[in-house]
Amino acid sequence: MTNLSFAQLDDFFRKDDFLSIEKDNRGTRFLKLRSMSRSKAMKEFCTVHNIDISTLQSRQYFPHIFELANITDEHINAFINQKYQEERLGRLQNEEHLVDQLSRLQHFDWGGSFGNSLEKNIVDNYVKKIQSFDRISEEIEGSILTSLKGYTLNSWYNHWTSILIEDLFKDHPNVLPTVGLVKKIDFFIQNIPFDLKVTYFPEQLLIEKLRIRGYGNEITKLKQICRKLNILIPNDLKDRALKLHLYNKVNEDQRDEAKQFIAELKLQKREIISEAEANPEELKIWFYENQGEARFDASNRFFLVLTDETDISNSWKLKRNIVFLRQKINEHLDTITIDLDRLNTEFFWNKTQQIFHCKSDILFVKQTQ
Template sequence: MIEIFRTLNSAYQNNDFDTILNHQYGNYFLKLRSLSRAEILRRLALLADVDIDNIQGRQLFEHLFCQNILQETIDNFIREIYQEERIIRRQNEEQLYHHLYRLNHIDSGGFHQSEVEVYIVKNYIKDVSDLDVLEAKVQNELNGKIRNYVLWSWYNFWTSILIEDIFKDHQNIIPAVGLVKKVDFFWNNFPFDLKVTFFPDGFMKLKRRHRGLPEREIIELRAFARRNRIPYDRTLNDEEQFNELINRITENPSEEAQSFIQAFHNTRTEIIDETLANPQELTIWFYENQAPRRFDAANRFFLVLIDRNHLEESWKLKRNGEVLRTRINDFLNENQNVDFNQYRTNFNWQGTNYECYATCLFIVRE
């Protein structure tokens, strides 16, 4: 068993999840890895009647792995630990939802995770040599962007925790209770990394291009506004400008505006419906369009949230606990005996072919 442990541990350290997932002890390794805090492993040793008197904290994971503890024992212990942690979060859950619903409008601040430092260096540190100008820009521009970024990150973090708990509360899910790379839970004993997302703008661009339309929706909106002399603030950023254009054209009483906006939404609806009917194309797109710094080929469960009539407000669905809980539980109840071969996914990333297991669950607000 020690050689098996070292093989799997080396694969884990090197992000070689193919080796782990295809090994008969792969799930056993990952489940124990999620329990790898010393105090938790000591509790497991006591439960499994494993002698650890002469075992140091750093050796506990390897030592317990080599005992080949029953999977049922580990699964029940994981559920016990999860429930202890869940009780604490549940006490604050309703209050957390109250706070999440206080946000009516948020954006990413114009940049995304891991881009904050790059953005500041590029646009403020290196671009400005006058201290007075820098202080004015920080006060007038950066403070608002950082605030928006922090609010967006806070919202995404806590809604993701709440959504993970919905999955982990289900009887067919074994949670990953500790920090284990690429695994949030085991669904019917199959490891998945949960990704909560929205209908991606990049995929919408791709489907629009296939239809011979301008890739970016805002280009189409601007062109219509110019042709029909509908004013809009050209100094706004793209997100703010998009929202103004949508509202101005929607509320314009002219027949041309109403016809245009109806066709605009019909295009969106058709693209969304095509994707719902053929989710494999989107699944592959998700994998093939990862940023290089964050690339991996882990098994993924994509939860895709879509507000069909107000696509830009799909983010609000992340806090709709009632809808999410109902749809997620219905899906898990309806798929209790899963042939995971149907989720086998092949994709190409930078010239290399990869294989993994992935699925999409769409939650659509009509």
């Protein structure tokens, strides 16, 4: 363990070097105080503990408190928990209403624009290609409006379900929340900071694993069974939309061959996910190595992987199933032990040809019926 100064720890924080911070004797103390470093919270903390900051500027509060020997981790933890409970009370009173509102979203469809690509989609496919005023006006009322609606609704859903799920973790006694927003830290588990990532089993990895198992390409298999059963295969959909469309058609078909096909595909996917749950290191590394370049970081992450094994395409609905999620998250946190051998993660980032080290944990939440 090192003994770094406040300035050195702050420099590492600004460089996103959390590993160096965690190795320091006072690294966790720095990160906890950093989460409550807004002047309002700092003033309140100082009032509670009779700390005189009358001669200090607001930017000096954080380093001043950090160096005070009579301020212990217990003082910091108690204040953080108190502030969280105050914030939580307001959200808790509105939680039932919020879940009801989120349950009104019936289709999780980006409307042709995935992730944060809405602006790029509009510029590339409409602004730069269409010269006719009448035609682009029609597109605005049609496909662009559809994309805008899908993007907005999905972003709204993801934002509020993420807050609900984050609260489920922070409510647990083995978890210390953060007071304010602090980059790449949502909470601490036994003094280890984690950034929560709510996600699903990656479709790309499922494709790779199906191929490795000898099953083949899912969309090719879907086309084959559709031809065999004389189910129309449209030619106006891109692969991702076509795969979901054909899957739904075969899934709704009541003929024995269709039922057998769907049952075998579901079995293959369940086995792949179960193998990952039994040996999660590969999946954790996959998540790090396949993150988007614009948002790349090597912070500690807690991956919550949601899967509806009755229909993987509906896994998104689990994000609002708060009662089920609370049960599964609490079961995990009730018995959690910090095993550094299990948490230590090493991955290779191809864009910079570097090896990164961090800590990560993973929890699979699966709905089976």
